[in-house]
Amino acid sequence: MISGLQPGTLIPTERSLAEEHRTSRTTVRQAISELVAEGKLGRIQGHGTFVAPPKMTHVRQLTSFSDDAKSQGLRPDSRVVALDVIPAGKDAADSLGLRPGDPVTRLERIRLIEGEPLAHEVAFLPGPLPELGGHLARTGSLYAVLAGVYGRQVAEVEDAVETALAGPVEVRLLGVEMGAPLMVVHRMARDGSGSPVEWTRSTFRGDRFRFVSRVKKGS
Structure with a gap:
């Protein structure tokens, strides 16, 4: 029907x-x-x-959330929940090749598609990034800002995907029901020299998101 x-x-x-x-x-x-x-x-x-509207599809490639959405004719947006420079904890330090306590920029956002919440994202970036919030407000794409403003070009990404069930945080931030299916993507992004640029945990609504991986023989 x-x-x-x-x-x-x-x-x-x-x-x-x-x-x-x-x-x-x-x-x-x-x-x-x-x-x-x-x-x-x-x-x-x-x-x-x-x-429901069609799911947003993420094809495993070197693209940002904004790029993926626009390529499907969807309108991406973001709402910044928190933006701080904090001492790196052990996990962030290990992932970014830093020492515990070194400064990292923590960016927490709600990613939106057509005005509706799709994902809760927490990104850790090496060192302080002055005026990052203002640059993001103008462009919307973190990768575009990193490359154009700070000279940090993402050349390689690795995504680790797992499933989870929505708890109180996701219910409040994403508007889903308790226990709803979620897709959790851990991303490590590196520049051309192999240095870490971004370490991010993104929690996507399972009812609005589809992850696709394409592999060619010999690649």
């Missing part, structure tokens, strides 16, 4: 669907929950259930 409907279209109520298909509301509710988990339906408390 929903395959021919436009994104945002409200579907009938559980009661009417149960009556139409001569089944129980419990069965209908379970089917709807499965479609929500798959990203085919969306649900807003007090507003009903609707046909």
